Amino acid sequence: MSVLTSQLDLLIREGKIATATAAITKMNLAKVPRKQRQELAKICRRVGLIGKGLRLLQPVIRHQHPLAQPPSAGEICEYAVLLSRNGSIDEALGLLKEVRSNQAPEALLYQGFLNVSNWDYSSALKCFTKFLQTNPDDYMALIAQVNLNASLIETGQLDNAESSILSTIEIARERGATRLIGNAFELLAQVHFQRHDFPAARTALNSALEIFAQGQSYDRILVEKWLAFITAQEQKSVTPLLRFRKQAIRERHWHSVREVDYMTLQFFFNQNTFDHLYYGTPMKAYRTRLIEKTSASPSSQFEWGPKNWEVLIGLNDGRCEGCPSLKTGGKTHQVLVALSSDLYEPSNTGRLFGLLYPGEYFDVESSPLRIRQALRRTRGWLEANRLPVSLAHGKSGYKINIEGKLAFGFSSAPHAIHPRETQRTLLLEKFPPGRWFATNEAMELLNCSRSSFHRFAEDARAGGWLLIQGKGKSVRYQFTQSSAD
Secondary structure (H helix, E strand, C coil), X not given: CHHHHHHHHHHHHCCCHHHHHXXXXXXXXXXXXXXXXXXXXXXXXXXXXXXXXXXXXXXXXXXXCCCCCCCCHHHHHHHHXXXXXXXXXXXXXXXXXXCCCCCCCHHHHHHHHHHHHCCCHHHHHHHHHHHHCCCCCHHHHHHHHHXXXXXHHHCCCHHHHHHHHHHHHHHHHHCCCHHHHHHHHHHHHHHHHHCCCHHHHHHHHHHHHHHHCCCCHHHHHHHHHHHHHHHHHHHCCCHHHHHHHXXXXXXXXXXHHHHHXXXXXXXXXXXXXXXXXXXXXXXXXXXXXXXXXXXXXXXXXXXXXXXXXXXXXXXXXXXXXXXXXXXXXXXXXHHHHHHHCCCCCCECHHHHHHHHCCCCCCCCCCHHHHHHHHHHHHHHHHHHCCCCEEEEEECCEEEEEECCCEEEEECCCCCCCCHHHHHHHHHHHHCCCCXXXXXXXXXXXXXXXXXXXXXXXXXXXXXXXXEEECCHHHCEEEECHHHHC
């Protein structure tokens, strides 16, 4: 098996990805020895076979072989990276935080990457700094340094960032790390851009573009994004931004689409664009930055869809105008909330699973099936009510497509819906602590059956935040003060 992994590694280095992929696809993963699984999982990740990588390591990490030894720090790190590629960011972060840095220093680097995904640059900066203190090899140190530089920029430390970037460029040149040189020039342009030194920013971007012009489409589009931002500033026009936005959509570079909308607000503030960006972005830190940089506030109500809608689906409580209301906190309600929590980037399987089944581990065998079942149920509800909405599935993941006079209503920042929490929130709004209410009142508010509310009430009483008085038709309920905390 070690010979095979070496051969696969050579194929990848030679650019023969399809050949390596075909060889892995033919393998019986169940027969791969434990000592070879981590390395083979890493190869799977390198060629984009994330599911197969997870299948190799899941039995090890989740102790599905009773007699197996506990997972090593390296196995945990590789599994966490695979989970992150699958969209299970929170689960991956949880695993990495359990790893001691003296056992696997790369856990700090991976945590930094995931914090960047969550737009938590302060935490990312700490992780990259600690990783560099472990004296990693030269190339990994350069990767960490480039990402640390990006974190310095995002946390407003421009002078430190510029000094560090210039040092990084020199070191990368000495070591022939061409791609990282291009990345560093793109970051240097960001520093100049924030200082409104647009000529210097353009010079840095041109240096990066010389490196990325013939390939590396992801890196290239980042450079082209900043060139569009500079041109827009120089011309005092949003036209370059809108032109680049179309390109970013074609290339499925969703974060750049989001950033174009953010930059557009700097030219012409539009409340609807602001609301779309605020309610359509799941990262709390990004929404905080949006408010701070624009000195604006989101509308208390936001309707995503055509203004002349005939059907409005309320995402916070599931109540609808123009069609039957959803069961508050039910799976169909949860699916629609999850898919609309990010109005830019489609949701992949891992992210959807984390939103629909919070606190559960992603299982590569059963979780995708549970997602498909939830989506099938939601599609059935949409079709039964003849609603002009489709749940599309493409290379980037799942997304909602509005295809007629229907809109979705937001009245708070998007979040995962847990049935019990949603029901409690709705009831507390109408029946605060100290006010008694009846079963029928709760059923009407929650749009649920008597048995469903009784299950909720019993769970709430067991949790110590609901009082129940009386029996039968005379039973009454009251929230305790602690329930509002």
